[in-house]
Amino acid sequence: MSTIESASPSSTESASPSSAGTGAARTARSPWAGTASAEELARWRGVAEAVAEQLRPGALERDRTGDPRAALEVLRASGLANLVVPAENGGHGAHWETAFEVIRTVSRADASLGQILGYHYLNQACVAFYGDPDGRERWYRASAERNLFWSDAFNPVSPDLSFTADGDGYLLNGVKRFATGAAATDVVISGAIAEGGRHDGELVVFALDSRRAGVEHPDDWDHLGQRASASGSIRFTDVRITEADVIGVDREEPFAALVTPGVQLLLANVYLAGAQGALEQARELVLARSNAWFLSGVERYADDPTVHRVLGELVAQTAAVEALADRLARRFDEAVALGAATTEADRGRIEVEIAALKVASTRAALEVTNRVFEVTGASATANRIGLDLFWRNVRTYTLHDPVDYKSIEVGAHFLDGRLQPVSLYT
Structure with a gap:
């Protein structure tokens, strides 16, 4: 079994x-x-x-x-x-x-x-x-x-999966890209609109063993960063889905739609972590350097005021994002606790607040992971050191969905309370 x-x-x-x-x-x-x-x-x-x-x-x-x-x-x-x-x-x-x-x-x-x-x-x-x-x-x-x-095959920009009635169950066919973790985890969750059968016309959410017959992992993830995230594609060929695999049906309830702000909050925290990790390693590298730039007037890089200034700016920027991320993590708990009482307005408020964090964390992470090289120097670009890993990861993952549209979302709401259409990105 x-x-x-x-x-x-x-x-x-x-x-x-x-x-x-x-x-x-x-x-x-x-x-x-x-x-x-x-x-x-x-x-x-x-x-x-x-x-x-x-x-x-x-x-x-x-x-x-x-x-x-x-x-x-x-x-x-x-x-x-x-x-x-x-x-x-x-x-x-x-x-x-x-x-x-x-x-x-x-x-x-x-x-x-x-x-x-x-x-x-x-x-x-x-x-x-x-x-x-x-x-x-x-x-x-x-x-x-x-x-x-658990992992998923929900990427909304990939073609929809075919989910056709077959006896008392369904046959699942199609390909989803960016199925993060699917090749390395135990369970894959996905969704598709049923054609025929008990759930005809409904968007069915189901879960299955990641190694079930007919499930293939092409191992085609070859990107700049997040290389160990197993984010390649997944292919389904006549995979049998029974009622035992069905979690539920997406009825477009505000409570169920909270999963998307949750994903966006996840992204922001990973971006923030990239900035924090880069700063931690930069600190170690600066403190380990025994010499200094010849015009600085000091003996060690760690005593150079230009190093202090750059790191001070980056630390302050990161600390501000961290404070916002902490506040919104608690706000998310308050939001999901409403359960069935969640309204569209409740869901919209937490989405917009997290969108603002997404903008701030993206900008901070990209700047921090790039500018730490200004204080660590050319030697820090050595492959064995791996300081570039933070930038490569952040640069790759911040392209998950266009941050400009998050800025638009926040600005439109600020002006007149407008909310974007509910989706797997907003």
Whole structure:
């Protein structure tokens, strides 16, 4: 029995999408409540920092090989895979504020791993965003028991998948690009509009074993940065999807649509981590230099006032983004706690606030990861040092979706309260 097949609810127990929007199920749509305590944050900060220290030395090698699988086992062993799974379903029951800090901490050591981990949390959470309470309990418990890592094939700019009725199930066909983590994780979540059958015309959200028959990973990720994120394409050829694989149906509810601001908050935290990681390594490199520029009038680079000025500007810029990211991580907890009571206005407010962070984190990360070379010097461009990894990762990942449109979103809302159409980018 394959991993996800053994984890899926049985056909007779599977979530009934039609019940998700009615009765008592609606009052319990969100499994998250309240905000993180200082004790919770400290506990998981310690775990994440220990994991980051273990993973940091191998970041350059993973960048060269593009293989994150051994590192994911380190994350799995740490307990981080079950961080936001509710305690009553076998997880640790942590809050999103904690999760985003964990993502940022891991990303400072290796942004590719932070990206995979962040998508794991949000894809795993889709069982709550799209499923009903009974169905999500079975999915969560099965995932927690097996320490499963989740990925997705949701890229909206790729052609839609074919999802055609076949007997009492469906056949899935098509290709999705930028399926981050799919080749290295256990579960792939995706969605498609059903043609025929029980869900005819509905956008069905489902999950399946990443190694199920008919699923192929072409290993075609060959980009400037985020090289160990396993973000290549995924191909489905007559993959059988049964009701046991169905998480729910996308009914365009504001609560379910919160997953997109969550993804944008993930991106911003990875960008911020790139700036922080570059500054940490730049500090080490500057302090290790024993000489100084001949016109500086000092003996060490670390005493050069021009070095102080550049680093001061970059540190201040990064600190401002960090403060905003921390505030919005807590705001996201408050937003998802509304559950079925979430309104379009609630969802719109958190989206615009996170869009502003996306703009600020993009600008800061690109500037910091570029300008640290001004104070570390030509020797810091050596491949063995790997300071360029932060810039390559940030430059690649900040192209996820055009940041100019985030600026437009923020500006339009500032002027007259306008909101952009809800999508997997806004």
